[in-house]
Amino acid sequence: xxxxxxxxxxxxxxxxxxxxxxxxxxxxxxxxxxxxxxxxxxxxxxxxxxxxxxxxxxxxxxxxxxxxxxxxxxxxxxxxxxxxxxxxxxxxxxxxxxxxxxxxxxxxxxxxxxxxxxxxxxxxxxxxxxxx
Numbered sequence: 053x054x055x056x057x058x059x060x061x062x063x064x065x066x067x068x069x070x071x072x073x074x075x076x077x078x079x080x081x082x083x084x085x086x087x088x089x090x091x092x093x094x095x096x097x098x099x100x101x102x103x104x105x106x107x108x109x110x111x112x113x114x115x116x117x118x119x120x121x122x123x124x125x126x127x128x129x130x131x132x133x134x135x136x137x138x139x140x141x142x143x144x145x146x147x148x149x150x151x152x153x154x155x156x157x158x159x160x161x162x163x164x165x166x167x168x169x170x171x172x173x174x175x176x177x178x179x180x181x182x183x184x
């Protein structure tokens with residue numbers, strides 16, 4: 053403890069308070085800079101995760117996969133159509149041709165509706181996840 057009439061002691065005390073204030077200010081500035089950098093890094097990371105995990109039913113890879121699936125589906129549908137025609141011919145039932153055509157139309161429309169609905173649901177889920 054200093055005597056209030058000792059100028060060296062008072063000068064040292066004032067200098068100590070000024071030094072502590074400057075050190076606190078410097079460390080506070082550094083901590084703020086680190087906090088802002090960490091915040092920016094985390095926001096960037098979440099942005100990258102959000103964009104990389106978004107499922108999209110479009111693009112070159114999806115079109116390639118869709119082409120493969122459609123090719124397989126066409127072969128299977130034509131095979132089932134031919135089987136239906138053969139069964140109709142063996143049973144001598146002309147209504148089998150109509151059922152075969154109706155099955156092809158329903159399968160085609162059903163696939164298109166399914167893909168459109170799935171795409172809408174995926175967009176909705178992505179928007180719900182981004183809002184959280």
